[in-house]
Amino acid sequence: MPMLPVDRKQVKFMVAYLMTQRNPIIVLFLLIGVNIFLQIYNPQFIQSFIDAAKEGEERSALAVTALFFLLLSLLRQAITIVIQYVTSEATWKITNKLRLDLTNRCLAYDLSFHNRHTPGEMVDRIDGDVGRLNNFLSAFALKVISNYLLIAAILIIIYVIHPLIGAAVTVSAVLGLFVLNKLGSFGSATIHHYLAESAAFIGFIDERIAGREDIRALKGERHILNTFYSKLRRLYRIRKKTGTNVATVINAGELVLAFNMASTLLVMGLIYLYDTRLSLGTMFLVYYYMTILLVPLKNIVYEVSDLQQVNASLSRINELLNYRSKVEDTGSLRITEDRLSIRFDEVSFCYDNDVRGIHNVSFSIPANRTVGIIGRSGSGKSTLAKLIYRLCDAQHGTISINGTDIRRYGLENLRSGIAVISQNIELFEGSLRENITMYKENVSDEDILHIIGLLCMKAWIDHIPEGLDKKVERDGKNLSAGEAQLIAFARAFLMKPQIVILDEATSRIDPVTEKLIEGAFSTLMKNCTVLVIAHRLSTIRKLDYILIMQEGEVIEFGETKKLELDTSSTYFKLTGAGEGINA
Numbered sequence: 001m002p003m004l005p006v007d008r009k010q011v012k013f014m015v016a017y018l019m020t021q022r023n024p025i026i027v028l029f030l031l032i033g034v035n036i037f038l039q040i041y042n043p044q045f046i047q048s049f050i051d052a053a054k055e056g057e058e059r060s061a062l063a064v065t066a067l068f069f070l071l072l073s074l075l076r077q078a079i080t081i082v083i084q085y086v087t088s089e090a091t092w093k094i095t096n097k098l099r100l101d102l103t104n105r106c107l108a109y110d111l112s113f114h115n116r117h118t119p120g121e122m123v124d125r126i127d128g129d130v131g132r133l134n135n136f137l138s139a140f141a142l143k144v145i146s147n148y149l150l151i152a153a154i155l156i157i158i159y160v161i162h163p164l165i166g167a168a169v170t171v172s173a174v175l176g177l178f179v180l181n182k183l184g185s186f187g188s189a190t191i192h193h194y195l196a197e198s199a200a201f202i203g204f205i206d207e208r209i210a211g212r213e214d215i216r217a218l219k220g221e222r223h224i225l226n227t228f229y230s231k232l233r234r235l236y237r238i239r240k241k242t243g244t245n246v247a248t249v250i251n252a253g254e255l256v257l258a259f260n261m262a263s264t265l266l267v268m269g270l271i272y273l274y275d276t277r278l279s280l281g282t283m284f285l286v287y288y289y290m291t292i293l294l295v296p297l298k299n300i301v302y303e304v305s306d307l308q309q310v311n312a313s314l315s316r317i318n319e320l321l322n323y324r325s326k327v328e329d330t331g332s333l334r335i336t337e338d339r340l341s342i343r344f345d346e347v348s349f350c351y352d353n354d355v356r357g358i359h360n361v362s363f364s365i366p367a368n369r370t371v372g373i374i375g376r377s378g379s380g381k382s383t384l385a386k387l388i389y390r391l392c393d394a395q396h397g398t399i400s401i402n403g404t405d406i407r408r409y410g411l412e413n414l415r416s417g418i419a420v421i422s423q424n425i426e427l428f429e430g431s432l433r434e435n436i437t438m439y440k441e442n443v444s445d446e447d448i449l450h451i452i453g454l455l456c457m458k459a460w461i462d463h464i465p466e467g468l469d470k471k472v473e474r475d476g477k478n479l480s481a482g483e484a485q486l487i488a489f490a491r492a493f494l495m496k497p498q499i500v501i502l503d504e505a506t507s508r509i510d511p512v513t514e515k516l517i518e519g520a521f522s523t524l525m526k527n528c529t530v531l532v533i534a535h536r537l538s539t540i541r542k543l544d545y546i547l548i549m550q551e552g553e554v555i556e557f558g559e560t561k562k563l564e565l566d567t568s569s570t571y572f573k574l575t576g577a578g579e580g581i582n583a
């Protein structure tokens with residue numbers, strides 16, 4: 001198809017998705033074929049009608065011809081409705097699969113990807129871009145295909161009727177298509193630019209709305225509104241430019257078609273004057289075909305702008321699907337042991353913006369032992385957790401579990417054994433049960449209540465009249481921060497992890513509940529290797545090991561008991577200096 005300014009890779013990609021709905025698409029092509037046949041065949045009744053009327057045919061015979069014309073027109077309309085239904089059904093299935101694939105990929109991508117793309121931007125890609133693609137497939141792709149088939153069929157039939165007129169119409173149509181094709185690529189770059197800016201704008205709004213409470217508390221509204229306004233102005237300017245380009249394409253296309261139609265009609269008139277074999281009915285038939293021909297050609301002009309948007313959306317979808325995660329899931333080993341040791345060997349990691357996460361970190365935690373990690377804010381404590389969980393991979397050094405590099409384990413298998421509980425707890429709209437089980441259907445209420453009991457949270461759940469059926473609102477709005485943390489604990493221990501990472505996990509719980517929970521932890525964590533990231537020394541005193549971070553480096557690592565007695569150790573000085581102090 002000469003009109004499609006879509007690159008080959010994107011066509012290949014779309015074909016792969018279209019193939020998932022092979023049968024409905026075959027049915028569609030058959031229906032489109034019948035539809036085109038009727039469009040070509042039906043006008044011949046008009047030709048017969050005109051010629052018969054001119055020759056004084058009986059009224060009843062004329063009425064039969066007219067009736068056939070009407071019946072076939074009705075049949076064509078019915079087929080058009082079926083085509084629309086099957087198309088919309090198939091395209092929804094295709095684009096929903098694409099939405100699912102994109103969401104899955106985005107969830108699996110590494111930290112570096114998520115650092116670069118805000119959630120709002122991803123929503124625009126997964127829903128906005130795929131939505132545009134859906135419109136393209138349902139309202140456009142099939143229309144374009146039928147348009148081209150119809151153009152070809154009309155040209156053939158006009159050739160059959162009169163080769164010279166056929167040649168004139170073909171020259172006119174090919175010229176028209178050539179010019180439209182040239183117009184098609186005009187403005188594609190501005191549309192791409194507009195879509196990228198619009199996604200970033202949605203990301204901006206999303207982030208500001210999420211941070212509304214802090215913005216209000218810190219009186220940041222004025223600044224936010226000013227930035228919002230300047231971004232809107234920028235978007236408006238780009239949109240104006242894009243709109244001008246699209247309008248130019250449509251108007252220029254219309255002009256080309258009008259000129260083409262007029263000149264072809266002139267040529268046809270001349271041929272009619274000199275060729276006495278041509279009847280009035282035949283001339284009307286050719287004219288009728290020409291008017292039908294104008295419809296797909298005009299459609300193509302209007303759809304050029306849609307196509308440009310889809311082209312831009314397709315390349316953005318492809319970009320998202322083809323992103324090469326820096327955390328590659330190439331390992332095939334499975335963790336089979338219950339007891340897991342963790343070892344860091346000269347591990348260094350830098351974030352994308354060249355910020356040093358950790359540098360040359362080495363330590364070793366034996367299986368089923370506990371380690372408390374302390375250090376000033378930004379010293380790299382959470383980075384250690386992200387590396388063990390493989391949200392990102394170290395650029396240097398090796399992290400191993402039971403002596404094997406963690407990159408050699410399957411990612412899902414590795415993560416399934418690690419529970420990370422942090423301050424940022426994500427809760428979802430649904431029941432308390434769903435939020436604890438994370439939608440796993442094979443977890444019974446008894447299992448949940450057992451864990452809740454072990455975590456000494458029974459009094460809390462008994463206090464809730466609806467129990468596990470309690471409705472949790474979006475983002476856990478109807479729960480306190482402490483309650484959200486309790487849910488996170490239940491959620492984590494329900495998965496029976498072998499490694500538990502607590503990143504400031506009890507910071508929002510009241511001191512009485514914290515004491516209760518700490519007691520429960522010691523039972524639950526007996527069979528786990530545990531890393532506790534903390535700001536308060538009291539939280540980690542009872543743990544087996546202490547690791548002190550400073551500016552991305554480990555400045556001390558050792559057994560708590562030994563460090564407590566070593567007067568030269570940083571830990572000794574810290575505990576001597578008192579509570580609540582960071583290294």
Ligand SMILES: Nc1ncnc2c1ncn2[C@@H]1O[C@H](COP(=O)(O)OP(=O)(O)OP(=O)(O)O)[C@@H](O)[C@H]1O
Pocket residue numbers: 111115351352353355356357375376377378379380381382383384
């Ligand atoms: N996603 C990120 N992208 C870029 N830099 C980051 C990212 N996360 C952390 N950093 C940077 O890496 C360094 C270590 O951060 P990390 O979160 O590990 O510190 P931390 O000791 O856990 O701090 P806190 O106690 O405040 O949680 C900091 O300088 C921080 O700015």
